[in-house]
Amino acid sequence: MKHGLSETCHLFFSTLANPARLAILELLRNGSKNVTEIAEGLNQEQSMISHNLQLLYNCGFVFPERRKKERFYSLNKETLEPLFKIFLYHAEKYCPTKGKCLTQNGLRRKRKMAAASPMCLSHQ
Amino acid sequence: MKHGLSETCHLFFSTLANPARLAILELLRNGSKNVTEIAEGLNQEQSMISHNLQLLYNCGFVFPERRKKERFYSLNKETLEPLFKIFLYHAEKYCPTKGKCLTQNGLRRKRKMAAASPMCLSHQ
DNA sequence: ATTTCATTTGAAATATATTTCATATTTCAC
DNA sequence: GTGAAATATGAAATATATTTCAAATGAAAT
Numbered sequence: 461m462k463h464g465l466s467e468t469c470h471l472f473f474s475t476l477a478n479p480a481r482l483a484i485l486e487l488l489r490n491g492s493k494n495v496t497e498i499a500e501g502l503n504q505e506q507s508m509i510s511h512n513l514q515l516l517y518n519c520g521f522v523f524p525e526r527r528k529k530e531r532f533y534s535l536n537k538e539t540l541e542p543l544f545k546i547f548l549y550h551a552e553k554y555c556p557t558k559g560k561c562l563t564q565n566g567l568r569r570k571r572k573m574a575a576a577s578p579m580c581l582s583h584q
Numbered sequence: 585m586k587h588g589l590s591e592t593c594h595l596f597f598s599t600l601a602n603p604a605r606l607a608i609l610e611l612l613r614n615g616s617k618n619v620t621e622i623a624e625g626l627n628q629e630q631s632m633i634s635h636n637l638q639l640l641y642n643c644g645f646v647f648p649e650r651r652k653k654e655r656f657y658s659l660n661k662e663t664l665e666p667l668f669k670i671f672l673y674h675a676e677k678y679c680p681t682k683g684k685c686l687t688q689n690g691l692r693r694k695r696k697m698a699a700a701s702p703m704c705l706s707h708q
Numbered sequence: 709a710t711t712t713c714a715t716t717t718g719a720a721a722t723a724t725a726t727t728t729c730a731t732a733t734t735t736c737a738c
Numbered sequence: 739g740t741g742a743a744a745t746a747t748g749a750a751a752t753a754t755a756t757t758t759c760a761a762a763t764g765a766a767a768t
Contacts, residue, residue: 469606472671477598478756495715508757510716520678529714529765539674546670547596550663554644602726619745632727634746653735653744709768716763723756733746738739 475519476543480504481512484533485521485540492525492534599643600667604628605636608657609645609664616649616658 475481483502487493495513499506513533516522521540522533599605607626611617619637623630637657640646645664646657 469668469671470601470603472675473597473606474601474755477594477601479594480756482593482597496713505758506715507717507759511757514716520674526765529712531715536678539670539678542670543667544593546663546666547593550644551596554660554663598725604726620743629728630745631729631747635727638746650735653742655745711766711768713766714764717761719759721756721758724754726751726753728751729749731747733744735744736742738741 472519475515475521478512480508481516484509484512484516485535488522488533488535489537492532494527494530494532496530498533596643599639599645602636604632605640608633608636608640609659612646612657612659613661616656618651618654618656620654622657 476485480502484498487498487501493501495506495509498513499509502509513522513524517524517533521536523536525532525534600609604626608622611622611625617625619630619633622637623633626633637646637648641648641657645660647660649656649658
């Protein structure tokens with residue numbers, strides 16, 4: 461299963477494929493924040509935020525900057541804004557429910573009842 | 585952890601965040617193929633390919649078309665080509681190793697020895 | 709140099725996704 | 739209709755990722 465793009469894209473997309481990290485990225489669209497502010501803003505454990513920031517940093521999605529004791533993280537807008545733009549266009553065009561949906565397991569479960577409607581982009 | 589984008593992007597990115605599915609997408613860049621051809625082309629079980637095609641279909645990344653007994657799948661190039669383009673640009677600019685790397689766990693393990701070098705986009 | 713605040717780290721516990729194997733469906737040719 | 743080919747499905751087995759908790763580190767103020 462090791463193939464050109466498959467080999468190179470996996471970490472890129474799996475870093476984005478997580479609700480906590482997506483929430484962090486979205487929060488940072490409004491400007492850079494330190495770790496505590498992010499944790500409070502999202503109502504999550506600070507150490508969990510740290511772990512996820514590390515993964516985002518490893519992929520170049522956020523940039524850290526030290527100010528006194530704190531560490532501020534800012535968004536890599538160059539990559540992320542066009543990425544989100546593609547996603548939004550795709551969702552608008554291909555998601556019948558316009559973003560009202562389920563996880564992959566949830567989706568599988570639901571299709572049982574409601575029979576294969578293509579494309580549900582979010583999770584409940 | 586339910587936040588605008590977080591809520592709507594998760595399935596989109598997690599469907600892409602898988603080596604088997606990325607390999608399928610890459611294979612389909614050379615034109616549409618039926619399930620058996622994909623399975624043989626990637627040297628994987630047919631039923632595993634089917635499962636993954638279903639997920640790709642649910643997200644609108646591939647389009648199925650019936651021809652006799654077979655089912656051909658083609659790529660949603662409108663979404664995927666720009667997406668790959670963004671990825672390639674990002675990797676070129678932010679990945680120090682230009683795509684020679686590890687899974688998230690592997691990366692974590694490696695950073696222990698080689699200390700935090702940012703951005704490694706692939707997996708070994 | 710001790711204390712305090714902010715953040716990171718490691719490893720176990722937990723949650724989630726993927727693959728496999730056996731079986732079911734679907735479609736077509738006869 | 740029966741049989742054979744192509745694909746799909748369900749559920750268990752396996753693999754992988756995430757979160758949590760306790761502890762460690764780092765930076766600054768006193």
